[in-house]
Amino acid sequence: MAAVLHASVLEQAGAFRGNALLLSGPARVGKLGLALAIAAGQNCSGTRGIGGEACGACPSCLAMATGAHPDVLQVEPRATTATGKAARRKLIPIGAILDARDKTHEYETHVYEFLEVRPTHRRRVVIVNGAEHLGPEAANALLKLVEEPPHGALFLFLAEDVRAVLPTISSRSARLGVAPASDRALEAALSRAGEEADPELVEFAAGRAGVLDALETVRAALQDAREFDTALDVGLLSALEAAEALEKRLDPAWHPEALRFTWRTRPPHRRARADTALDELQGALEAYASPSLSFQVFALALRDAFGEA
Numbered sequence: 001m002a003a004v005l006h007a008s009v010l011e012q013a014g015a016f017r018g019n020a021l022l023l024s025g026p027a028r029v030g031k032l033g034l035a036l037a038i039a040a041g042q043n044c045s046g047t048r049g050i051g052g053e054a055c056g057a058c059p060s061c062l063a064m065a066t067g068a069h070p071d072v073l074q075v076e077p078r079a080t081t082a083t084g085k086a087a088r089r090k091l092i093p094i095g096a097i098l099d100a101r102d103k104t105h106e107y108e109t110h111v112y113e114f115l116e117v118r119p120t121h122r123r124r125v126v127i128v129n130g131a132e133h134l135g136p137e138a139a140n141a142l143l144k145l146v147e148e149p150p151h152g153a154l155f156l157f158l159a160e161d162v163r164a165v166l167p168t169i170s171s172r173s174a175r176l177g178v179a180p181a182s183d184r185a186l187e188a189a190l191s192r193a194g195e196e197a198d199p200e201l202v203e204f205a206a207g208r209a210g211v212l213d214a215l216e217t218v219r220a221a222l223q224d225a226r227e228f229d230t231a232l233d234v235g236l237l238s239a240l241e242a243a244e245a246l247e248k249r250l251d252p253a254w255h256p257e258a259l260r261f262t263w264r265t266r267p268p269h270r271r272a273r274a275d276t277a278l279d280e281l282q283g284a285l286e287a288y289a290s291p292s293l294s295f296q297v298f299a300l301a302l303r304d305a306f307g308e309a
């Protein structure tokens with residue numbers, strides 16, 4: 001979907017002849033989808049589409065479709081530390097770059113070692129998803145690789161805020177901005193994919209292609225949030241039951257945003273209190289407080305916030 005909604009960015013990236021691109025734009029706008037489409041384009045050996053997009057049928061494109069392309073490496077900050085505790089601060093450590101510095105074996109593949117190997121298809125591509133989380137040591141270790149990438153590899157740095165990316169990286173990269181698409185473009189992309197463009201989904205997506213790439217999960221999260229919201233109004237017992245159901249289904253990537261979305265029409269002061277309750281729930285879950293108790297507290301706080309206690 002990202003490739004469809006950001007065809008012009010993809011075209012510019014396809015014509016780019018340098019070593020490093022920095023794609024910036026809001027969360028879930030489709031940066032990762034675009035990066036994967038760029039990587040596919042760099043390695044495709046088939047007949048290109050009108051916009052230069054990858055064929056989807058050659059050996060490289062088929063490998064891409066399995067999600068395990070031998071020439072594509074994704075580097076991300078770890079949300080949890082080696083001890084299993086949730087990390088308070090996201091970071092891409094030097095251990096992601098060099099095997100020898102990865103004492104706790106956090107990363108399966110390391111950038112330096114990955115680039116020593118010749119590409120299986122055409123070009124090795126390293127996608128750094130969250131370039132603003134590169135630590136200074138990791139960024140310094142990357143410098144030489146970015147300036148003279150072995151075997152002509154391509155670096156794709158993805159960031160929400162260019163200003164938060166270390167200058168050593170951003171100054172060596174060509175920049176491309178990725179903006180949210182219009183609702184109309186999003187609706188058109190949905191219907192081309194044979195999906196219903198229901199107004200609620202379009203409003204939630206707010207032009208972000210990343211939402212369309214996780215359609216099923218997003219639809220389920222919206223449905224859960226709606227059911228939870230309705231149960232709050234019914235009564236105390238149903239609110240507590242709904243809290244238990246939500247605990248079982250909570251996907252930290254989508255449910256918090258879906259919940260905030262369902263109470264967007266509430267009065268601002270009530271919404272603010274609900275947001276605080278959600279922040280507190282997320283904090284408690286990160287701190288490994290008792291999950292079921294935390295969800296019950298959350299449901300009670302929401303009933304209070306919405307004036308139903």
Ligand SMILES: [Zn+2]
Pocket residue numbers: 043044045046047054055056057058059060061
């Ligand atoms: Zn292809």
